[in-house]
Amino acid sequence: MPESLEDLVDLLDLEKLDTGQFRGRQPQTSAQRVFGGQVLGQALAAASATVEPDRIVHSLHGYFLRPGDTSVPIVYEPELIRDGRSFSSRRVVASQNGKTIFYMSASYQVPERGLDHSDPMPTDLVPPDEAPTLASVFEAASGRKAEDWNKEWAALDVRLAGLTGRQFWIRAAGKLADDPALHACVLAYASDLTLLGASLLPHGIIIGDKRIQPASIDHALWFHREFRADEWLLYDQASPSASGARGFATGRLFTQDGRLAASVAQEGLIRPVGLDLDD
Template identity: 50%
Template sequence: MDATLQYLLDLLDLEQIDRDIFRGRSHPSVLPRVFGGQVAAQALVAVCRTVPEERQAHSLHSYFLRPGDPGHPIIYSVERIRDGRSFTTRRVVAVQQGQPIFTLSASFQDAEEGLEHQEPMPQAPDPESLPTGEELLPRYADKFFAPEVLDLLLAARQAIDLRYVQEPAFATAGRPREARQQVWFRINGKLDGEADNPVAHLCLATYVSDMALLDSVLLAHGRGGWWTGDIVGASLDHAMWFHRPFRADEWILYDTDSPTSQAGRGLARGRMYTRDGRLALSVMQEGVIRVPRRGTPPGTR
């Protein structure tokens, strides 16, 4: 297994310190706070540890309360809300230095048959025809507000092979376009052994789901984003619905758009499709989207 993928898996492998209490650490972040996808994925790991394996997560709803500090551990405290005949509900609060920074509720269900339909998969070029992050991002090094941002960004995405279908927001600053973006992604390597389980694939997709999602808001306004310094932003809430089985180590198309932005906030939604066209996940997120005042640190609310 690739060392960077193993590092990510270790990051999501929380330490259990009591029956329903877990401790996680953080990956160095591009912005001066914990990456939202990381804390959401770790929180999902924590609640999954308290649910029987035969019940799979079908939805999660979460709120980002405070920016986390990558230099301090995060404590995840799980509350067992309900264990019903078909559904299980859990709630977890992530605490850092005595303050809650994130809260998540998740629902789990026994497998069962039912009515089935889905929206068709949108058209997209094959992922192999698109440049990798290592090939694409250095082309736009002059777009980032600080030279070290590119190195941090490349390091943060080493475990994820993420390929943009269209030009990313940071490459098109000053040129508004349709508020829609597509990326292909998969983890860099194959899950095997004990690491190859449904929970791992769910949590890895949750980790990636916070990447590039709010960029669709920026596209409508020709804004380059948090890395370029022309936007102050942060995630406010994040919701996901898990529809069909998928593998995070196989290509997934992440199709995102933004229906609205107003009052310093922007709304983004996403759909994740397997390469053979199955709708696997749906995502919604609202975030703070502000034009910064002079002297405002990037990534602050």
């Protein structure tokens, strides 16, 4: 994974090919497969490059079809589905070695005024400057050094905001340019981190437990209000259901002043491979 925010921004800066496709490079990583958030962020970058800058992404829906190979660049092919007076639609296919590994639909809108309401932000949170880093929580829970976490995830600053393990403060670990499309791509990247773990918490299991085979299956993200991905966002997570070796989780992302910026939903594989389900 990118070891710094600069590396993450470079990762989201795709190479445009003569065919109209885009090519995304791979970071240095010890992971065996491509992080789902990377594919989400890069696919959104490819789609956004084909849309007029006055149109802002408001939703995306993606399916992970095959594990990505971390040693091979990913090619993204955006399809221009529709450009209307207010909305634009794009579909992006991501492939490696001629095989589709992911596809995504995204919708963009010209900003306009309308009715406005939202859920309130949760209370009784640990402030970001007092909250433990996820690297330190990872070290305490797994016994692996915090440096191992930072080698892969240092592009993001993630901290535990509540005692339940379902609330996190999250932001880019540095300053980003004033480009709404870039902030959306960084948030898409970050939204895949920690979410599937919410479906394991009711069973006393954490992501990384060797008794579980985890993988993202699909991912949906709705952008509600303006935000900056380099400012603190509260990632409030829940898991309404787990069944059939799949976990379903939802998330809400609030700005620090209490505005609901985005909502997330994901279903992922949480297949038991060494777990006695009769216990």
